[in-house]
Amino acid sequence: MKAAILKGPNRIDVEDYPKPEPGQGEVLLKVDMAALCGTDQRVLRGEKNVSVPIIGHEISGTAEAVGSGVAEDILGKRFAVQTVVGCGECPACQRHHQIFCEQGFKAIGYAWNGGFAEYMIMPKPAVDQGCLIPLPDTMSDAEGTLLEPLSCCINGLRYLPLEEMKRVVVMGAGIIGVLNALVAKARGVEEVIVVNRSQPKLDMIREQNLPIDYLMNSRDTDPVAWVNEHTGGAGVDGVVVSASAKSLVNPGIQMLALGGHLSIFAGFNKADPLEPIDLNLIHYRELHVHGANSSVRRDYIEAIELLQAGKVDSAKLITHTYSLDDFLDAMKAQSDPDVHSLKILIKP
Ligand SMILES: [Zn+2]
Ligand SMILES: [Zn+2]
Numbered sequence: 001m002k003a004a005i006l007k008g009p010n011r012i013d014v015e016d017y018p019k020p021e022p023g024q025g026e027v028l029l030k031v032d033m034a035a036l037c038g039t040d041q042r043v044l045r046g047e048k049n050v051s052v053p054i055i056g057h058e059i060s061g062t063a064e065a066v067g068s069g070v071a072e073d074i075l076g077k078r079f080a081v082q083t084v085v086g087c088g089e090c091p092a093c094q095r096h097h098q099i100f101c102e103q104g105f106k107a108i109g110y111a112w113n114g115g116f117a118e119y120m121i122m123p124k125p126a127v128d129q130g131c132l133i134p135l136p137d138t139m140s141d142a143e144g145t146l147l148e149p150l151s152c153c154i155n156g157l158r159y160l161p162l163e164e165m166k167r168v169v170v171m172g173a174g175i176i177g178v179l180n181a182l183v184a185k186a187r188g189v190e191e192v193i194v195v196n197r198s199q200p201k202l203d204m205i206r207e208q209n210l211p212i213d214y215l216m217n218s219r220d221t222d223p224v225a226w227v228n229e230h231t232g233g234a235g236v237d238g239v240v241v242s243a244s245a246k247s248l249v250n251p252g253i254q255m256l257a258l259g260g261h262l263s264i265f266a267g268f269n270k271a272d273p274l275e276p277i278d279l280n281l282i283h284y285r286e287l288h289v290h291g292a293n294s295s296v297r298r299d300y301i302e303a304i305e306l307l308q309a310g311k312v313d314s315a316k317l318i319t320h321t322y323s324l325d326d327f328l329d330a331m332k333a334q335s336d337p338d339v340h341s342l343k344i345l346i347k348p
Helices: 038-044 124-128 148-156 175-186 201-209 223-230 246-254 279-284 297-308 324-334
Strands: 002-008 011-016 027-035 058-066 078-080 119-122 132-134 167-171 193-196 214-217 235-241 254-265 287-290 318-323 343-347
Touching: 002 058, 002 324, 011 324, 027 078, 038 324, 058 148, 078 148, 078 223, 132 297, 148 175, 167 175, 167 223, 167 246, 175 193, 175 235, 175 297, 175 318, 193 201, 193 223, 201 214, 223 246, 235 246, 246 254, 318 324, 324 343
Parallel strands: 167 193, 167 235, 193 214, 235 254, 254 287, 318 343
Antiparallel strands: 002 011, 027 058, 027 119, 027 343, 058 078, 078 132
16 A cells, blocks of 8 residues: 655655555554644654654544454444544543543554654554544545544633633634634633744634634734733733743733633643742633643544534645545645645545
8 A cells, every 4th residue: 555654754655555455353444535734744844753654643544454453334434533542441441531541542544653654553542541532424534534634622721611702812823723723612711812933824724704703814913912002901811832932831821811711722842841820810710721732532522513503614624635545745844934834634
């Protein structure tokens, strides 16, 4: 089969790779579509280590073969892939919350080969834990790839009472920032403000006519001062940090209203993750701080509902599709601000 093979930092070659065969308890998926994620760029640059040669974790595929012990009635059915796989035994895994697995979770496309190939194996623990998420017939393969990033945003925002919030600021205008903004809108936030330093990215969102109320370039406008003026000094109810810049955390805290919620969706440079914070702001202003780290089945199911209800419009988010042969062009396009991409798909 054809696959994009990671050879080392900044080197991926599309070449032949042995087509896998499903062993006991495993499922062979024909990859219908797989999306590029910002994390894939970090893996390519050597900033994030993976233990397999084939990455790609935003996947929709069709069950083509099953190993012994797997019911054949799933053959021919289409699935999205829940990336996170736990031990399957601990209390968190038992309640299908593998993010909190006591053994630490492993992920498809990191610990097992992923979706930038014609075929991939769903390993036994993933099959056993229900990590094949059935796609509705009305959902396209392309749309299916959005379930993973969208489900991560749904999980990350789960502990924010968005239904009661008037204003939320999302820092970062990549696809994750946009998806966070759309989930906030879908859950009833009146005004969502997306902040970014890149005007092309903001222009791109404007061109796609997404339901985002304000697009702010933080090079021209100080977001803290703007929020202060725009809200008569009250602040916003929620801030979502969706860009990997720890310098965004302090302004985020400063623009929160009393009792406001800060969600740290993005991860930061592991070599330098410290940031001084005025803890008295959190104490006296009764702020809430949340983390976010991937997603599990309940989040995928809600992501399907949001897409099917039209609250997240995939046609406005998927901007480019490349063949697997053109994988390197796709990676280049993803990191080129002139390309104006939001989500880039690979069709094997
Ligand atoms: Zn991703
Ligand atoms: Zn576990």
